[in-house]
Amino acid sequence: MDAEKIEDLDAFDLKILDAVADNGRISVTDLASRIGLSKTPCNARLRRLIEDGYILGFRAVINPRKLGLDHVAFAEVKLSDTREQALSEFNAAVHKIKEVEECHMIAGRFDYLLKVRTQNIRRYREVLGEKISSLPHVASTSTSVAMQSVKER
Known part of the structure; x- marks a missing residue:
C-alpha cells in the first residue's frame, strides 16, 4: 500500500469507501446498487480495497451510554x-x-492528546491518577471535560 495514493482511487472506489464507512454491514448487492455497479465488479473492488489496506476492518459501534460510559x-x-x-x-x-x-501525538505545547471514556468524573480521576499519570515518561497532564459530543465517528 505504500505506493498507493488517493489519486489511484477512482470515483467508484471512493463511493465504496464512503458507503462502507457509513454502514459496514451493507450487502454487496446493496453496495453495488448504491454506487452504480453490478455485483461482481463491486465485490472485486471491495476485496481490492481491503487487500490494499484502504479498509482496515469492520466492527460494531457500541453505544457507550447504554453501558454507563457517559x-x-x-x-x-x-x-x-x-x-x-x-x-x-x-x-x-x-x-x-x-x-x-484514542491517543494522538500532537505538535504543540503538549505531546499527546488522549480521549478517555469512563462512567463518571470520579472514575476518570482514578484512571488519570493510577493509570495515565503512571505511564512511562509522563511529566504532567491537563484535562478538559466534554460537556456534549456534537459529532463522533
Missing part, C-alpha cells in the same frame, strides 16, 4: 523525554489502558 475527558499529556525510545515506551503502554479510546 463521561468523556481529553487528557493533554506532556512527557519528560521525547526521544524515540521514550515515545515507543509510552505508545506501547497507553494501548493497555482500556478507558483510553
